[in-house]
Amino acid sequence: MFQRGRRTARLTAGLSIVAAGALALSACSGSDSSSGSDAKSGPFKYLSFSENTTIQDTLKTLASGQCADANSKAELQVTTQPQASFDQQIQLLAGQGALPSIFPAGNSPSVAKELDRSSSLVDTGAELEALGDSDDILPAAKSTIEKLYDGKDYVLPTELNVEGIWYNKKLFADNGIEAPATWGDLTADAAKLEAAGVQPFAADGKDGWPLTRLIGNYIYRSVGADALQAVADGKAKLTDQAYVDAAQAVADLGAKGYFGKSVGSIDYTTAMNQFLTGKAGMYYMGSWALANFNDPKQNQIGADNIGFVPFPTVSGGKGGSELAANVGVPLALSKKSYDSGSKAWLDCIAKNYGAAALKGSGTITGFKVNGDAGKVPALTKSVQEQIDSSTDTVLWFEALFDPKATTTSQTNAALLVNGKLSAADFMSKIQADLG
Structure with a gap:
């Protein structure tokens, strides 16, 4: 996640414990006929927790590296929102039909569940399968996501923390x-x-x-x-x-x-x-x-x-x-904003985020590590191997x-x-x- 230590554990645990009320989303939060991968591509907008810089840093690294082609189709644009007011901001944006391309799925699973019920989220599991990227999500991460979200698969695992x-x-x-x-x-x-x-x-x-x-x-x-x-x-x-x-x-x-x-x-x-x-x-x-x-x-x-x-x-x-x-800060994609640029980014994130995060911040993610992750400390490597061999998890x-x-x-x-x-x-x- 972001800078490690006490702040990291607080945020990671925060996604386990922070309260979130039910979201009252208006009908305009769903997708419309102009959305989808065939629509003209706009920028790839990421709304980040202000306290978490690791995910945005990893995305920026990818934008200038492995995901340069995706970034040329849809330029990465990062804005931030304090975690304490994040859920309210997502509620507001969803009600306006203005969710960003990609964003943290809220401070508790209930937030993303409400967004999904309003047809606001991309079915990332189905999209990854269509892109041929399903195997880039580790089985343990998929198991955790499905347990958190009532058997559904609409978030990306930027971390995979085992306990x-x-x-x-x-x-x-x-x-x-x-x-x-x-x-x-x-x-x-x-x-x-x-x-x-x-x-x-x-x-x-x-x-x-x-x-x-x-x-x-x-x-x-x-x-x-x-x-x-x-x-x-x-x-x-x-x-x-x-x-x-x-x-x-x-x-x-x-x-x-x-x-x-x-x-x-x-x-x-x-x-x-x-x-x-x-x-x-x-x-x-x-x-x-x-x-x-x-x-x-x-x-x-x-x-x-x-x-x-x-x-x-x-x-x-x-x-x-x-x-x-747990999957740290899971990311969701907006169905309304999902265009060819977002699809290119999703494909690139699935293939490259795991190695980029491990190399850049030492973060173990729910993505397969494809390519060079740099020198990995022995203790981290041993835990990663245990994660890779796991197929099921508990919450x-x-x-x-x-x-x-x-x-x-x-x-x-x-x-x-x-x-x-x-x-x-x-x-x-x-x-x-x-x-």
């Missing part, structure tokens, strides 16, 4: 423990680290979402990969015992002190620092943290000393070994929640692990918001 357990290899070796494959392994490893005077987990309890990610993953492993979709569909409730058990399992880690003292006051930067200075043995986080891990100024334990494993399995659980994932805990439930979940997470809120009450509060 799991990062661990300090030296601390593990010094204490005679191995990377956890099961939840039992995880708790046993944590107990040994705690006994050795090492904080088992670094965690951002102030923002809450790194803790709720643990709950979501436990649910996927114990109940099954469709467990939270079942809640969204009204076929199950978070207050069902199996779901409460997941919250309790994470609460138990807190009760044993495995997140350290005062986890509710620990923010993202502090948690990252705890892990990268060797003060914590494990750290649940997404692959966007690779930029921090690969920065020797931040990483005092060394990139070679960091290992990664997917979230562990749960004994007797019905889940598989899917990686938890984060709040991905399918409404805004109110998301806020309730994350603001109460620290209370859960501090023992100030029971697992049953924690899940009941969220379920009450979901209805």
Whole structure:
């Protein structure tokens, strides 16, 4: 994404957690008879989050390089909008029939879903297939997109962030423990680290979402990969015992002190620092943290000393070994603005964005890496290989929640692990918001 570190994680997580209300789109937001690839091509307009410069920088690099032909047909023009007001701006532009050629799909999946219902978006999956570019989208990215958008495929994955357990290899070796494959392994490893005077987990309890990610993953492993979709569909409730058990399992880690003292006051930067200075043995986080891990100024334990494993399995659980994932800032294309120039750009982005982003900013995307990506750090390469071999993914805990439930979940997470809120009450509060 844009400049890595705390701001990156905030934006990446923001697309997981930021609230967005329903959009009231007028009829003029749909396509008209003058739109389509046969229409006279205009400029290729990209409306960017003001806070995110990486995507626009990558597009500018492509415009003067691999996508020069597309840029000659439709010149890239970049404008920006603060993320906080982005959804409202998209609503306004959609209502005026003036959406830009390409733009972030909003701060939550509900934004793009409303745009799709108003026939405002290009079916990128179908267009990529027609262009012969379907294979340029990684299977794991396609899986994540379809889970986010009700089985539809109308966004482009400018990132593919996978999440799991990062661990300090030296601390593990010094204490005679191995990377956890099961939840039992995880708790046993944590107990040994705690006994050795090492904080088992670094965690951002102030923002809450790194803790709720643990709950979501436990649910996927114990109940099954469709467990939270079942809640969204009204076929199950978070207050069902199996779901409460997941919250309790994470609460138990807190009760044993495995997140350290005062986890509710620990923010993202502090948690990252705890892990990268060797003060914590494990750290649940997404692959966007690779930029921090690969920065020797931040990483005092060394990139070679960091290992990664997917979230562990749960004994007797019905889940598989899917990686938890998100697609960063997904991009959508306007159907009304989709002309021959936009089609040329879509074709070029599919073929070249993956290598350009990896080379320019070290970003792993949901696109296949075709061509020279430059020198890739070993840790990044190992994660990329794991992504390339994945065919299916799961989402984060709040991905399918409404805004109110998301806020309730994350603001109460620290209370859960501090023992100030029971697992049953924690899940009941969220379920009450979901209805």
